[in-house]
Amino acid sequence: MTAQPDLTADQTADQTPANGGKITISVDAMGGDAGPTAVVAGIELSAKAYDDIAFVLHGPVEQLEPLVAKRRVLQGRVVFSDARDVVTMDDKPAHVMRNGKGTSMWSSLETLRSGEAAGAVSCGNTGALMAISMIRLRKLPGVNRPAIAILFPSRNPQGFNVMLDVGADVRADSPDLLQFALMGASYARNGLDLDRPRVGLLNVGTEEHKGRAELKEAHALITGHDAANFDFVGFVEGSDITSDRVDVIVTDGFTGNVAIKTGEGTASLIGDLLRQAFRHSIMSRIASVLALSTMFRLKQRIDPRRVNGGVFLGLNGIVVKSHGGADATGVAAAVGLAYRLAKSGFAAKLAARVAKTGNPAEQADNGQAE
Amino acid sequence: MTAQPDLTADQTADQTPANGGKITISVDAMGGDAGPTAVVAGIELSAKAYDDIAFVLHGPVEQLEPLVAKRRVLQGRVVFSDARDVVTMDDKPAHVMRNGKGTSMWSSLETLRSGEAAGAVSCGNTGALMAISMIRLRKLPGVNRPAIAILFPSRNPQGFNVMLDVGADVRADSPDLLQFALMGASYARNGLDLDRPRVGLLNVGTEEHKGRAELKEAHALITGHDAANFDFVGFVEGSDITSDRVDVIVTDGFTGNVAIKTGEGTASLIGDLLRQAFRHSIMSRIASVLALSTMFRLKQRIDPRRVNGGVFLGLNGIVVKSHGGADATGVAAAVGLAYRLAKSGFAAKLAARVAKTGNPAEQADNGQAE
Known part of the structure; x- marks a missing residue:
């Protein structure tokens, strides 16, 4: 068994994912029970809470743009990523792995994978989110x-x-x-x-x-x-x-x-x-x-x-699964968790x-x- | 697979274990956190609730007799079974199986096994109670x-x-x-x-x-x-x-x-x-x-x-495990459960x-x- 004490691994600050000084969170706007309205209301709360947070928002852009345009605090802080398909709660993970490339969930993980975002959040189907995370982000070495x-x-x-x-x-x-x-x-x-x-x-x-x-x-x-x-x-x-x-x-x-x-x-x-x-x-x-x-x-x-958010551990990247029934407060809690973990270099x-x-x-x- | 419908098995009345018209419950007076005082107070409550209930009480008789003598409703309804040893909460089941013959727990199950009682109740060590029940009562055929x-x-x-x-x-x-x-x-x-x-x-x-x-x-x-x-x-x-x-x-x-x-x-x-x-x-x-x-x-x-009592299912006999910390109310609930199941011919x-x-x-x- 390896037995080297490692006092520094959790304590060293590492490169905080930077984006013009902002922490960018990739957010799947679809797939939750309350739809994109609750998700956009949630990121508005997060934007008010954290000055240096920015978003990539995934879903049908014609639905998302009007929701974002109404909220002044979000101006200039949201990039849209147009995705036409949605993973439903009934979709089986294996099906989504084969056919899910056009979904907002898949797209939100791609943005994390490419390094454009420092964390990803979705209210969608847990099994599908884990399955796509496993194949796209891959497991950490040793896990x-x-x-x-x-x-x-x-x-x-x-x-x-x-x-x-x-x-x-x-x-x-x-x-x-x-x-x-x-x-x-x-x-x-x-x-x-x-x-x-x-x-x-x-x-x-x-x-x-x-x-x-x-x-x-x-x-x-x-x-x-x-x-x-x-x-x-x-x-x-x-x-x-x-x-x-x-x-x-x-x-x-x-x-x-x-x-x-x-x-x-x-x-x-x-x-x-x-x-x-x-x-x-x-x-x-x-x-x-x-x-x-x-x-x-x-x-x-x-x-x-208040503690909405299951964190996927053991992958190359921080993915937070928000409850499917989350309202704006719930979404904001999940986004806030992804933000804090990203900021800490977790x-x-x-x-x-x-x-x-x-x-x-x-x-x-x-x-x-x- | 056997597929005979069996509409009557649960519905036919069977011979209610009789003892001068009484339903006798075998009670381990020792092994609970509150000692025999709580157990005797518990069976007093049960005796008040059910006219046709009687008891065999297991433990050091010189401790039990004075506790029972104080309670008028118990007069003539308790038989003592002198047992000097007690199974403690720390005793390992395997140890009790080898060395437990002199304990009040073992004795309480023997009374059930012999047919002198229609149900047994103990507040003692769950693992030991299950282990002794398995070897003394044996499993039902098919279980x-x-x-x-x-x-x-x-x-x-x-x-x-x-x-x-x-x-x-x-x-x-x-x-x-x-x-x-x-x-x-x-x-x-x-x-x-x-x-x-x-x-x-x-x-x-x-x-x-x-x-x-x-x-x-x-x-x-x-x-x-x-x-x-x-x-x-x-x-x-x-x-x-x-x-x-x-x-x-x-x-x-x-x-x-x-x-x-x-x-x-x-x-x-x-x-x-x-x-x-x-x-x-x-x-x-x-x-x-x-x-x-x-x-x-x-x-x-x-x-x-109110619902104190884990029932052991799949053995030749009804054994109810009361919570170790049960007070009189808790003991009475466990004894009442054993009584009702016995009376129903369960x-x-x-x-x-x-x-x-x-x-x-x-x-x-x-x-x-x-």
């Missing part, structure tokens, strides 16, 4: 499986934990899980400003004898890896995803996807039951009026739109980080207990 | 992997959905998932009084091409099985665990365990944030006083103690149900698409 990382509300001071993979692939072998640990730690450093993120491996118990074989192997691999920029806390459980025991939760894309959707479903059920409970009597209706600002504060704290840092681990297959051979 | 089923709060009229497996085994092959579907449906009929429960298979998407290979196989197996007493709704997602699209969620014990703990963690985080939010200002403090009964109603609705119905499916390995061979 076998890319992962999608999201932020999940937690008790930590930063308000969120990083979880990956939440759905890039339904499987992950132990070397993949080591890569996820490294990539997740790097993302937490750059996305959440944590100096030494604590990384945990999701399992059904915290004792070392529990769980599936690949998890015991991954535990040994991550323990054996000379972790210069994170602390490995070992196994964590489902209840730790929202806890302050850990900052980064590592799991396969099947388990991660089920877990985040279970969390979302639970939160949504509680919200609805709360509303029902407040409608129950006159007293509770009065309470609900007085509690409005309280509820608003709570909602702000856990509002999924893509190059991540590449340096995983390159240092060498070939994951070798790691597996050396790291396994028997 | 490869037993499963632990729990109730999870949902939007359904019955207030809960059944989910299994939540931790008996970290793996499940496609024939196991078929068995889980049959056992879960039978449990929903007897535990939730649903005539035709809707059964879903947990996956990362509802489209048939998604997910792991064993899930696609299981989808074909369950679709191909002549389901006389349930409706198969196909794949469901994590967000459906709390939904009204489905009554029974089938998954492997790894995914199920992570999902329920994620749901619990999310609910607990929201509860804490809600309390914080209400403490924020004078207005919100007033609102919180007015909202007290509202919050109490909500808490009642999703109180995990064990015999379940055995008839899975016996009809024949050898699961054969099912796999016949049911796979290619």
